[in-house]
Amino acid sequence: MAATPRGAGGRSSAQRAATPLTERRADARRNIMAILDAAQSCLARDTDASVADIAKAAGVGRVTLYGHFSTRADLVDAVLTRTVEQADVALDATDTTGDPRQALTRLVGASWQIVHQFRSVLQAAQRELPAERIRAVHDRILRRVQTIVDRGRRVGVFRDDLPERWLVTTVFSLMHAAAEDTAAGRLDAEDAARIISATLLAALAPPVADVPTATP
Amino acid sequence: MAATPRGAGGRSSAQRAATPLTERRADARRNIMAILDAAQSCLARDTDASVADIAKAAGVGRVTLYGHFSTRADLVDAVLTRTVEQADVALDATDTTGDPRQALTRLVGASWQIVHQFRSVLQAAQRELPAERIRAVHDRILRRVQTIVDRGRRVGVFRDDLPERWLVTTVFSLMHAAAEDTAAGRLDAEDAARIISATLLAALAPPVADVPTATP
DNA sequence: ATCAACCTGAACATGCGTGTTCGAGTTGCA
DNA sequence: TGCAACTCGAACACGCATGTTCAGGTTGAT
Numbered sequence: 001m002a003a004t005p006r007g008a009g010g011r012s013s014a015q016r017a018a019t020p021l022t023e024r025r026a027d028a029r030r031n032i033m034a035i036l037d038a039a040q041s042c043l044a045r046d047t048d049a050s051v052a053d054i055a056k057a058a059g060v061g062r063v064t065l066y067g068h069f070s071t072r073a074d075l076v077d078a079v080l081t082r083t084v085e086q087a088d089v090a091l092d093a094t095d096t097t098g099d100p101r102q103a104l105t106r107l108v109g110a111s112w113q114i115v116h117q118f119r120s121v122l123q124a125a126q127r128e129l130p131a132e133r134i135r136a137v138h139d140r141i142l143r144r145v146q147t148i149v150d151r152g153r154r155v156g157v158f159r160d161d162l163p164e165r166w167l168v169t170t171v172f173s174l175m176h177a178a179a180e181d182t183a184a185g186r187l188d189a190e191d192a193a194r195i196i197s198a199t200l201l202a203a204l205a206p207p208v209a210d211v212p213t214a215t216p
Numbered sequence: 217m218a219a220t221p222r223g224a225g226g227r228s229s230a231q232r233a234a235t236p237l238t239e240r241r242a243d244a245r246r247n248i249m250a251i252l253d254a255a256q257s258c259l260a261r262d263t264d265a266s267v268a269d270i271a272k273a274a275g276v277g278r279v280t281l282y283g284h285f286s287t288r289a290d291l292v293d294a295v296l297t298r299t300v301e302q303a304d305v306a307l308d309a310t311d312t313t314g315d316p317r318q319a320l321t322r323l324v325g326a327s328w329q330i331v332h333q334f335r336s337v338l339q340a341a342q343r344e345l346p347a348e349r350i351r352a353v354h355d356r357i358l359r360r361v362q363t364i365v366d367r368g369r370r371v372g373v374f375r376d377d378l379p380e381r382w383l384v385t386t387v388f389s390l391m392h393a394a395a396e397d398t399a400a401g402r403l404d405a406e407d408a409a410r411i412i413s414a415t416l417l418a419a420l421a422p423p424v425a426d427v428p429t430a431t432p
Numbered sequence: 433a434t435c436a437a438c439c440t441g442a443a444c445a446t447g448c449g450t451g452t453t454c455g456a457g458t459t460g461c462a
Numbered sequence: 463t464g465c466a467a468c469t470c471g472a473a474c475a476c477g478c479a480t481g482t483t484c485a486g487g488t489t490g491a492t
Contacts, residue, residue, distance in 0.1 A: 024437090024438095025436095025437060025438065025489080025490055025491075026489090026490065026491090027437090027438065027439080027488090027489065027490065028437080028438065028439090028490095031438085031439080050478090050479060050480085051479075051480070051481090052479080052480095060439085060440095061439065061440050061441065062440095062441090062481095063439080063440065063441080063481095063482085063483095064438080064439055064440075066480090066481065066482080067438080067439085070481090071480085071481080072479085072480070072481095127343065131396075131400060132400075135400075159418070161414070162411055162414060162415065163403070163411070165397070165402050165403070166394075166397065166403060166411055166415070169393050169394075169396075169397050169402070169403075170390065170393070170415055172393075173389050173390060173392075173393035174386065174389060174390075176389075177385050177386070177388075177389035178382075178385075180347075180385075181381070181382065181385050184347060184348075184351075186381050186382075186385070187379070187381070187382060187385075195378055195379070195382055198377070198378060198423070199378065199382070199386060199419050200419075202375070202418055202419050202420075202421060202423060203415050203416075203418050203419040204418075205418060207414070207418060208424065240467090240468095241459085241460055241461075241466095241467055241468065242459095242460060242461090243458090243459065243460065243467090243468065243469080244460095244467075244468060244469095247468085247469085266448085266449060266450090267449075267450070267451090268449080268450095276469085276470095277469065277470045277471065278451095278470095278471085279452085279453090279469075279470065279471080279472095280468080280469055280470075282450090282451065282452080283468080283469080286451085287450085287451080288449085288450070288451090
């Protein structure tokens with residue numbers, strides 16, 4: 001008997017705990033990657049692709065897949081994590097110093113491609129995973145945004161009259177909304193980054209000493 | 217034989233075509249309302265409440281429910297439509313004339329309660345209904361926003377450098393994002409309307425003649 | 433060369449929600 | 463009063479994706 005190759009307790013994922021992926025057999029590692037690749041592109045196309053679909057696309061037996069990801073949610077989680085990590089890598093190569101406004105613009109530009117391309121992965125995750133988990137996966141990225149926003153506030157180029165958290169939410173919200181609009185054909189993917197940035201910079205700017213309707 | 221009381225062809229909904237609801241028997245009308253009420257609150261609590269749950273909550277047999285809504289999607293559609301209509305009624309009582317900025321603020325204030333309370337209904341709909349349908353249901357509300365934005369642009373208090381559609385999307389996006397944040401405990405429902413408005417007014421304001429980093 | 437780790441297809445177990453049918457009550461309405 | 467409209471629970475038909483097990487067959491590491 002050999003059956004399913006669960007490291008030991010057969011906890012979950014593949015890259016957490018148990019057998020650390022790096023010390024697995026070469027073919028296993030290859031398959032895991034193939035599955036992740038397939039899952040990412042399948043989910044990007046169809047939010048609720050079945051496990052069978054994904055296995056087939058990965059050129060792997062369904063059983064093999066379950067050997068690595070004990071549950072569908074497990075798989076989705078892994079794919080989301082991976083996708084976010086990819087975005088995070090892209091951001092590592094992005095200069096987030098200097099004028100916070102320009103830093104934010106660069107950050108948007110660097111993430112937009114991935115947000116746009118894999119918005120369906122996010123949707124799939126939203127159906128499968130608890131909201132807190134999704135938030136947790138985004139943690140590092142969230143922090144990046146927060147750092148920029150925070151610096152901007154201290155420097156005085158970003159508003160200080162609204163909760164910082166909300167400003168971060170605003171950034172995320174608009175990026176994903178743009179992805180939706182693009183998918184629906186209401187927005188051109190080319191212009192998106194520019195438009196998002198323009199909107200965000202305005203939204204985050206300190207409120208001007210308003211010139212009321214009258215009373216000069 | 218009497219079985220299921222389908223008006224004639226048994227098309228769908230209950231309030232469209234066929235027997236116009238007004239000329240149905242009193243108990244039927246009552247039940248339909250009860251079902252709609254139950255569905256609205258059930259879905260508000262649990263995004264994927266089963267048809268059985270809803271029927272029970274409505275104090276009605278499952279069969280009866282299917283007699284009125286031939287499919288789950290049908291029911292969800294009806295609930296969404298109804299919820300949006302409720303919001304629309306609230307907006308009918310709202311003054312959307314005068315300064316577009318104030319009009320927008322009032323519009324946000326009037327809709328926030330419903331958006332906040334029934335955000336799960338929207339989520340349920342997003343899983344069950346095609347995106348275009350959801351968009352269509354919101355048509356009248358969308359138009360209201362658009363009207364205000366449009367007027368604001370002509371008057372010069374809203375920006376003209378971004379697609380009008382996008383500005384409308386921005387309004388929606390931020391309202392729903394705030395609803396999410398509130399549900400997650402990251403935002404106080406009391407402050408929400410104020411915060412949303414503040415953010416939107418800034419986002420929609422015409423870009424100021426920017427004072428670049430240097431070069432005075 | 434050897435053995436464990438790994439892969440495989442097929443079949444099975446199953447749970448769950450949906451939608452339908454049946455046969456027999458109620459109840460609104462004219 | 464009487465009939466059609468309406469309701470009821472229970473049972474069934476079903477599809478469908480998930481997860482498991484079986485009984486071999488490969489392949490990678492040492």
